[in-house]
Amino acid sequence: MQNEIRKEIILKAPLEKVWAAISHADEFGQWFGVRFDGPFKASEKLRGVIVPTAVNDEIAAMQKPYEGTPFEIVVGEITPQTRFSFHWHPYGVEKDFDYSQEPMTLCTFVLSEVVEGVRLMITESGFEHIPLERRAKAFTANDGGWEAQTRLIEAYLAF
Structure with missing residues (x-):
């Protein structure tokens, strides 16, 4: 089994707009489907709850059964307009399970400008x-x- 997930997309939006979408907790939450209890700050733990995404009704319906499920992230690196990362418990959706004693995976968002727009590389590592x-199950779900x-995020940036 692989221990790392990699997804890449070219976003047709200005770098500043893409950066805001991944690095501002409120904007991140709108497309991702989460409501955080504060802003992203490096090295800080942040609580959130799952809420349906605001940009896609089909995916919002898939998220609906998990609505209200709490989870935590620990914000990692915030390098403006380049890199944002956080740690979390992958596929932590069972409401009665205590994930706090499990290791976390690292989710990293790397931006680079390309002719077509902005390349977003998302990596989640540490499944081993x-x-x-x-x-x-966590790897497959994530x-x-x-x-x-x-x-x-592509749909969110198209608004």
Whole structure:
């Protein structure tokens, strides 16, 4: 099994707009489908709850059963208009399960300007540290999830 997910998309939007969409907690939440309790700040833990995305009704319907599910991220690097990262518990959607003792994976968003717009590379790594009984399910779910998220950010930026 692979231990890293990589998704890439070229976004037809200005770098500043793409950067705001990934680095501002409120904007991130609109397309991703989460409401955070504060802004992204490097090295800080942030709580959020799943809410349906505001940009795609079909994906919002898939998120609806998880609405209200809490989760935490730990913000990592914030390098303006270049890189944003956070750690989280992958596929942490079981409401009665305590994920706090499990290792987290690292989600990294890297931006680079290209002729067509802005290349967004999303990487989630560290699945080899997730407990074996959850690893394959978490990897598969997040692989599909990140594929959907590339479409969501594209739709969000098209507004």
